[in-house]
Amino acid sequence: KQEVTQIPAALSVPEGENLVLNCSFTDSAIYNLQWFRQDPGKGLTSLLLIQSSQREQTSGRLNASLDKSSGRSTLYIAASQPGDSATYLCAVRQVTAGNMLTFGGGTRLMVKP
Amino acid sequence: SAVISQKPSRDICQRGTSLTIQCQVDSQVTMMFWYRQQPGQSLTLIATANQGSEATYESGFVIDKFPISRPNLTFSTLTVSNMSPEDSSIYLCSVATGGGYTFGSGTRLTVV
Numbered sequence: 001k002q003e004v005t006q007i008p009a010a011l012s013v014p015e016g017e018n019l020v021l022n023c024s025f026t027d028s029a030i031y032n033l034q035w036f037r038q039d040p041g042k043g044l045t046s047l048l049l050i051q052s053s054q055r056e057q058t059s060g061r062l063n064a065s066l067d068k069s070s071g072r073s074t075l076y077i078a079a080s081q082p083g084d085s086a087t088y089l090c091a092v093r094q095v096t097a098g099n100m101l102t103f104g105g106g107t108r109l110m111v112k113p
Numbered sequence: 114s115a116v117i118s119q120k121p122s123r124d125i126c127q128r129g130t131s132l133t134i135q136c137q138v139d140s141q142v143t144m145m146f147w148y149r150q151q152p153g154q155s156l157t158l159i160a161t162a163n164q165g166s167e168a169t170y171e172s173g174f175v176i177d178k179f180p181i182s183r184p185n186l187t188f189s190t191l192t193v194s195n196m197s198p199e200d201s202s203i204y205l206c207s208v209a210t211g212g213g214y215t216f217g218s219g220t221r222l223t224v225v
Contacts, residue, residue: 034213043119043205043219049212089155101214103155
Protein backbone atom coordinates (compact mmCIF):
# COMPACT_ATOMS: atom_id res chain seq x y z
CA LYS A 1 0.00 0.00 0.00
CA GLN A 2 1.35 3.39 -1.02
CA GLU A 3 2.28 5.73 1.82
CA VAL A 4 3.10 9.40 1.30
CA THR A 5 4.90 11.44 3.94
CA GLN A 6 5.52 15.17 4.02
CA ILE A 7 8.19 16.85 6.09
CA PRO A 8 8.02 19.21 7.87
CA ALA A 9 4.42 19.19 9.04
CA ALA A 10 4.61 22.92 9.73
CA LEU A 11 7.04 25.66 8.81
CA SER A 12 7.28 29.34 9.73
CA VAL A 13 9.71 31.59 7.86
CA PRO A 14 10.30 35.32 7.42
CA GLU A 15 9.32 36.90 4.14
CA GLY A 16 11.94 36.63 1.40
CA GLU A 17 13.39 33.29 2.41
CA ASN A 18 13.83 30.44 -0.04
CA LEU A 19 12.38 27.20 1.29
CA VAL A 20 12.06 23.51 0.48
CA LEU A 21 9.13 21.23 1.23
CA ASN A 22 9.71 17.49 1.13
CA CYS A 23 7.51 14.61 0.02
CA SER A 24 8.42 10.92 0.09
CA PHE A 25 6.51 7.88 -1.14
CA THR A 26 7.02 4.16 -0.59
CA ASP A 27 5.94 2.66 -3.94
CA SER A 28 7.82 3.99 -6.97
CA ALA A 29 5.25 2.61 -9.44
CA ILE A 30 3.63 5.99 -9.92
CA TYR A 31 2.08 7.62 -12.95
CA ASN A 32 2.82 11.15 -11.77
CA LEU A 33 3.11 13.38 -8.71
CA GLN A 34 1.16 16.56 -8.15
CA TRP A 35 1.68 19.44 -5.73
CA PHE A 36 -1.37 21.33 -4.47
CA ARG A 37 -2.00 24.40 -2.37
CA GLN A 38 -4.93 24.57 0.06
CA ASP A 39 -6.06 27.72 1.83
CA PRO A 40 -7.93 27.24 5.14
CA GLY A 41 -11.38 25.71 4.64
CA LYS A 42 -11.02 25.74 0.86
CA GLY A 43 -10.46 23.34 -2.01
CA LEU A 44 -7.19 22.38 -3.66
CA THR A 45 -5.37 24.42 -6.27
CA SER A 46 -2.96 22.51 -8.49
CA LEU A 47 0.54 24.01 -8.52
CA LEU A 48 2.72 21.60 -10.46
CA LEU A 49 2.34 18.20 -12.10
CA ILE A 50 5.40 16.03 -12.71
CA GLN A 51 5.09 12.96 -14.90
CA SER A 52 7.01 9.86 -13.83
CA SER A 53 9.44 10.34 -16.73
CA GLN A 54 10.24 13.94 -15.76
CA ARG A 55 12.79 15.24 -13.28
CA GLU A 56 11.36 18.67 -12.56
CA GLN A 57 8.73 21.26 -13.37
CA THR A 58 8.81 25.02 -12.86
CA SER A 59 6.12 27.65 -12.55
CA GLY A 60 7.12 31.15 -11.56
CA ARG A 61 8.76 31.04 -8.13
CA LEU A 62 7.95 27.35 -7.73
CA ASN A 63 10.12 24.45 -8.76
CA ALA A 64 9.26 20.81 -8.11
CA SER A 65 11.67 17.92 -8.55
CA LEU A 66 11.04 14.21 -8.69
CA ASP A 67 13.41 11.31 -7.99
CA LYS A 68 11.17 8.34 -8.62
CA SER A 69 13.77 5.68 -7.85
CA SER A 70 14.34 7.03 -4.36
CA GLY A 71 10.69 7.90 -3.81
CA ARG A 72 11.21 11.62 -3.23
CA SER A 73 9.96 14.95 -4.44
CA THR A 74 10.74 18.48 -3.31
CA LEU A 75 8.88 21.74 -3.80
CA TYR A 76 11.16 24.75 -3.82
CA ILE A 77 9.62 28.18 -3.21
CA ALA A 78 11.86 31.12 -4.00
CA ALA A 79 11.61 34.51 -2.32
CA SER A 80 8.64 33.56 -0.16
CA GLN A 81 5.80 36.05 0.37
CA PRO A 82 3.03 36.28 3.00
CA GLY A 83 0.57 35.30 0.28
CA ASP A 84 2.32 31.94 0.05
CA SER A 85 0.95 31.04 3.50
CA ALA A 86 -1.18 27.93 3.05
CA THR A 87 -1.03 24.16 3.38
CA TYR A 88 0.91 22.40 0.64
CA LEU A 89 -0.05 18.84 -0.27
CA CYS A 90 1.69 16.35 -2.49
CA ALA A 91 -0.19 13.47 -4.07
CA VAL A 92 0.96 10.52 -6.14
CA ARG A 93 -1.12 8.83 -8.81
CA GLN A 94 -0.69 5.08 -8.84
CA VAL A 95 -0.09 3.08 -12.00
CA THR A 96 -2.29 0.39 -10.51
CA ALA A 97 -5.17 0.66 -8.01
CA GLY A 98 -7.41 2.41 -10.54
CA ASN A 99 -5.10 5.40 -10.89
CA MET A 100 -5.90 6.32 -7.33
CA LEU A 101 -4.44 9.47 -5.76
CA THR A 102 -2.67 9.07 -2.44
CA PHE A 103 -2.06 12.24 -0.44
CA GLY A 104 0.58 13.21 2.05
CA GLY A 105 -0.37 14.83 5.33
CA GLY A 106 0.61 18.29 4.10
CA THR A 107 3.01 21.02 5.19
CA ARG A 108 1.41 24.06 6.81
CA LEU A 109 3.46 27.10 5.77
CA MET A 110 3.38 30.50 7.43
CA VAL A 111 5.37 33.34 5.86
CA LYS A 112 5.71 36.29 8.21
CA PRO A 113 5.97 39.86 6.90
CA SER B 114 -7.83 21.83 -17.42
CA ALA B 115 -11.46 21.36 -16.30
CA VAL B 116 -13.30 23.85 -14.12
CA ILE B 117 -15.50 22.46 -11.35
CA SER B 118 -18.33 24.33 -9.67
CA GLN B 119 -19.12 22.86 -6.25
CA LYS B 120 -22.10 23.84 -4.09
CA PRO B 121 -22.74 24.66 -1.31
CA SER B 122 -19.44 26.14 -0.18
CA ARG B 123 -20.38 25.63 3.46
CA ASP B 124 -23.30 24.60 5.61
CA ILE B 125 -24.22 24.06 9.24
CA CYS B 126 -26.64 21.17 9.72
CA GLN B 127 -28.53 19.53 12.54
CA ARG B 128 -27.61 15.98 13.48
CA GLY B 129 -29.84 13.36 11.92
CA THR B 130 -30.45 15.37 8.75
CA SER B 131 -28.91 14.92 5.27
CA LEU B 132 -27.01 17.26 2.98
CA THR B 133 -26.52 16.91 -0.77
CA ILE B 134 -23.40 18.38 -2.35
CA GLN B 135 -23.30 19.10 -6.07
CA CYS B 136 -20.41 19.26 -8.53
CA GLN B 137 -20.74 20.52 -12.08
CA VAL B 138 -17.82 20.16 -14.51
CA ASP B 139 -17.41 22.32 -17.61
CA SER B 140 -16.43 19.32 -19.75
CA GLN B 141 -17.38 15.67 -20.03
CA VAL B 142 -15.38 13.34 -17.81
CA THR B 143 -15.58 9.61 -17.32
CA MET B 144 -14.83 9.43 -13.61
CA MET B 145 -15.53 11.80 -10.77
CA PHE B 146 -14.05 11.34 -7.31
CA TRP B 147 -15.36 12.32 -3.91
CA TYR B 148 -13.01 13.01 -0.99
CA ARG B 149 -13.39 13.80 2.68
CA GLN B 150 -10.95 15.89 4.67
CA GLN B 151 -11.50 15.70 8.41
CA PRO B 152 -10.23 18.57 10.58
CA GLY B 153 -6.44 18.71 10.56
CA GLN B 154 -6.18 15.66 8.31
CA SER B 155 -5.30 15.00 4.71
CA LEU B 156 -7.74 13.85 2.03
CA THR B 157 -9.36 10.42 2.02
CA LEU B 158 -11.11 9.02 -1.04
CA ILE B 159 -14.76 8.19 -0.38
CA ALA B 160 -15.79 6.81 -3.75
CA THR B 161 -15.36 6.92 -7.51
CA ALA B 162 -18.44 7.77 -9.56
CA ASN B 163 -18.80 6.55 -13.13
CA GLN B 164 -21.67 7.61 -15.33
CA GLY B 165 -24.14 4.81 -15.90
CA SER B 166 -22.97 2.53 -13.13
CA GLU B 167 -22.95 2.40 -9.37
CA ALA B 168 -20.21 4.22 -7.54
CA THR B 169 -17.26 2.28 -6.18
CA TYR B 170 -16.73 2.91 -2.46
CA GLU B 171 -13.45 2.73 -0.57
CA SER B 172 -13.04 0.71 2.58
CA GLY B 173 -14.85 2.32 5.47
CA PHE B 174 -17.45 4.12 3.34
CA VAL B 175 -20.87 2.71 2.48
CA ILE B 176 -23.58 3.65 0.02
CA ASP B 177 -26.29 4.03 2.68
CA LYS B 178 -24.28 6.75 4.41
CA PHE B 179 -22.85 8.43 1.29
CA PRO B 180 -25.17 7.85 -1.67
CA ILE B 181 -23.80 9.20 -4.94
CA SER B 182 -25.56 10.07 -8.17
CA ARG B 183 -23.94 10.47 -11.58
CA PRO B 184 -26.74 11.21 -14.05
CA ASN B 185 -24.45 12.42 -16.86
CA LEU B 186 -20.81 13.05 -17.77
CA THR B 187 -20.66 16.56 -16.29
CA PHE B 188 -22.52 16.28 -12.99
CA SER B 189 -22.47 14.36 -9.72
CA THR B 190 -23.92 14.64 -6.24
CA LEU B 191 -22.80 13.26 -2.89
CA THR B 192 -25.28 13.02 -0.03
CA VAL B 193 -24.14 12.80 3.57
CA SER B 194 -26.99 10.99 5.31
CA ASN B 195 -28.15 10.88 8.93
CA MET B 196 -25.37 13.21 9.93
CA SER B 197 -23.54 13.23 13.24
CA PRO B 198 -20.88 15.66 14.52
CA GLU B 199 -18.22 13.18 13.33
CA ASP B 200 -19.26 13.99 9.76
CA SER B 201 -18.02 17.56 10.16
CA SER B 202 -15.39 17.81 7.42
CA ILE B 203 -14.55 19.38 4.10
CA TYR B 204 -15.95 17.39 1.20
CA LEU B 205 -14.35 17.75 -2.23
CA CYS B 206 -15.05 16.44 -5.70
CA SER B 207 -12.34 15.90 -8.26
CA VAL B 208 -11.82 14.90 -11.87
CA ALA B 209 -8.79 13.66 -13.75
CA THR B 210 -7.73 15.92 -16.62
CA GLY B 211 -4.53 16.12 -18.64
CA GLY B 212 -2.81 13.55 -16.45
CA GLY B 213 -3.40 15.46 -13.25
CA TYR B 214 -6.40 16.12 -11.06
CA THR B 215 -8.61 19.18 -10.65
CA PHE B 216 -10.59 19.78 -7.48
CA GLY B 217 -13.74 21.66 -6.64
CA SER B 218 -13.65 24.49 -4.13
CA GLY B 219 -14.88 22.23 -1.34
CA THR B 220 -17.92 22.10 0.94
CA ARG B 221 -17.22 22.87 4.58
CA LEU B 222 -19.79 20.94 6.62
CA THR B 223 -20.40 21.48 10.32
CA VAL B 224 -22.86 19.20 12.10
CA VAL B 225 -24.28 20.45 15.39
